[in-house]
Amino acid sequence: MNQAAAKFTPYNSKTIQRAPQWERIPEELREGVTVVSQVLPFRTNQYVLDELIDWENIPDDPIFRLNFPHRTMLDDRDYVAMRDVVATGDKRQIALYAGKLREQMNPHPAGQQTHNVPELDGEEVQGIQHKYAETVLFFPKAGQTCHAYCTFCFRWPQFVGDDELAFAAKDAQGLTAYLARHREVTDVLITGGDPLIMRTNTLARYIEPLLAPEFEHIQNIRIGTKSVAYWPQRFVTDQDADELLRLFERVIAAGKHLAIMGHYNHPAEIRPDIAQTALKRIIATGANVRLQSPVLKHINDDPAAWRELWTTGVRLGAIPYYMFVERDTGARAYFELPLVRAYEVFREAYKSVSGLARTVRGPSMSAFPGKVLIDGTPTIRGEKVFALQFLQGRDPDWTRRPFYAKYDPHATWFDQLTPAFGDQEFFFENALPLPARPARELAVIS
Numbered sequence: 427m428n429q430a431a432a433k434f435t436p437y438n439s440k441t442i443q444r445a446p447q448w449e450r451i452p453e454e455l456r457e458g459v460t461v462v463s464q465v466l467p468f469r470t471n472q473y474v475l476d477e478l479i480d481w482e483n484i485p486d487d488p489i490f491r492l493n494f495p496h497r498t499m500l501d502d503r504d505y506v507a508m509r510d511v512v513a514t515g516d517k518r519q520i521a522l523y524a525g526k527l528r529e530q531m532n533p534h535p536a537g538q539q540t541h542n543v544p545e546l547d548g549e550e551v552q553g554i555q556h557k558y559a560e561t562v563l564f565f566p567k568a569g570q571t572c573h574a575y576c577t578f579c580f581r582w583p584q585f586v587g588d589d590e591l592a593f594a595a596k597d598a599q600g601l602t603a604y605l606a607r608h609r610e611v612t613d614v615l616i617t618g619g620d621p622l623i624m625r626t627n628t629l630a631r632y633i634e635p636l637l638a639p640e641f642e643h644i645q646n647i648r649i650g651t652k653s654v655a656y657w658p659q660r661f662v663t664d665q666d667a668d669e670l671l672r673l674f675e676r677v678i679a680a681g682k683h684l685a686i687m688g689h690y691n692h693p694a695e696i697r698p699d700i701a702q703t704a705l706k707r708i709i710a711t712g713a714n715v716r717l718q719s720p721v722l723k724h725i726n727d728d729p730a731a732w733r734e735l736w737t738t739g740v741r742l743g744a745i746p747y748y749m750f751v752e753r754d755t756g757a758r759a760y761f762e763l764p765l766v767r768a769y770e771v772f773r774e775a776y777k778s779v780s781g782l783a784r785t786v787r788g789p790s791m792s793a794f795p796g797k798v799l800i801d802g803t804p805t806i807r808g809e810k811v812f813a814l815q816f817l818q819g820r821d822p823d824w825t826r827r828p829f830y831a832k833y834d835p836h837a838t839w840f841d842q843l844t845p846a847f848g849d850q851e852f853f854f855e856n857a858l859p860l861p862a863r864p865a866r867e868l869a870v871i872s
């Protein structure tokens with residue numbers, strides 16, 4: 427490769443002042459970064475700063491918004507109070523107050539540990555979740571951070587040292603023991619954080635056991651990653667980039683499908699040459715790259731952004747997969763869009779691309795009962811409604827059964843919707859495994 431090996435330089439709230447671009451950030455925005463990054467985790471890197479952010483366009487540049495904390499992510503009273511605590515320089519007070527604000531931000535949204543963490547011989551299997559029959563999620567311990575942090579991240583508690591990390595698996599043993607007994611599982615989705623933060627030899631220790639003949643039922647291995655966008659060097663110039671691609675080839679040689687679930691939030695992430703080279707190198711191994719992202723205010727609430735992302739992706743050989751609705755956690759008020767708007771963005775983008783890009787589905791909410799697709803806002807028997815359906819349900823039989831909620835132009839999440847036509851409940855409600863509304867759930871959205 428003739429692209430010179432770049433050194434991965436991460437920045438956090440303490441070191442960002444050393445970044446060459448720090449001086450380009452106006453004083454009032456810097457204050458926002460300093461104050462809010464006490465509460466919400468912040469991390470970026472030199473590639474993002476140099477290649478993805480348009481510094482002529484801050485603060486509105488979408489990648490700037492995607493990486494840098496902004497004042498209005500906290501409500502105004504909290505911001506001012508936090509700023510005052512930061513000004514005292516008292517570390518203990520800062521940590522205490524930041525912790526208090528985090529608690530208010532629904533750190534563990536809709537779902538839970540006990541509903542999705544499976545058991546084997548009466549014991550919980552660490553680092554795996556199994557919600558939909560055919561797919562097991564796997565959280566390797568060494569993959570629970572990212573090359574940079576998205577400000578919308580719904581996994582943010584794990585980056586501030588919260589106990590969600592307890593989820594992660596040190597090795598593949600629990601996973602393989604579980605899969606050996608669960609022949610119904612066809613897909614393993616390795617996720618994080620970002621599993622591709624790991625060196626190749628570490629990642630291989632998790633993946634290679636799955637290539638053994640006894641796991642013939644595992645047809646598809648997916649790796650969820652943001653590295654394609656934030657650190658494409660991972661596939662091009664990193665010391666073990668080639669080794670990583672050889673690992674991908676071994677997965678394919680073992681007869682499996684390998685899907686790299688690429689978390690692209692904005693077309694700026696797919697424009698740089700090195701990002702396109704990364705994509706082509708991955709695809710050359712026989713793996714697929716699929717594109718997915720939530721739709722977010724300030725970042726990609728624009729059909730043109732999606733059109734460019736999908737069409738560029740398709741041209742390079744990737745497959746548009748999901749558009750999600752941002753979930754109910756963290757700086758939610760900053761990013762959320764009315765469901766109606768999310769639907770409009772989806773439809774406007776979808777109708778402007780060829781069928782090859784219409785493999786995408788959305789907008790979809792990863793809610794407690796399942797992945798709920800918003801399929802439009804028709805008027806039926808004189809009542810304006812949301813047409814909905816499950817793409818995935820806790821009960822597979824719910825899949826693709828149309829159902830309807832009262833139209834609400836302000837609703838931003840599934841839990842704000844109520845049944846249409848005067849019904850008392852949605853068709854699936856008395857079937858939910860209640861009581862115990864879950865404390866948390868790590869659905870796939872990022």
Ligand SMILES: *Cc1c(COP(=O)(O)O)cnc(C)c1O
Binds near residue numbers: 557817868
């Ligand atoms: C989205 C998701 C999956 C994968 O669903 P697909 O529709 O197969 O992509 C699996 N488990 C959980 C918990 C999810 O949120």
Ligand code: SF4
Binds near residue numbers: 572574578579652
């Ligand atoms: S949204 Fe995904 S890629 Fe971004 S910080 Fe969170 S886990 Fe990492």
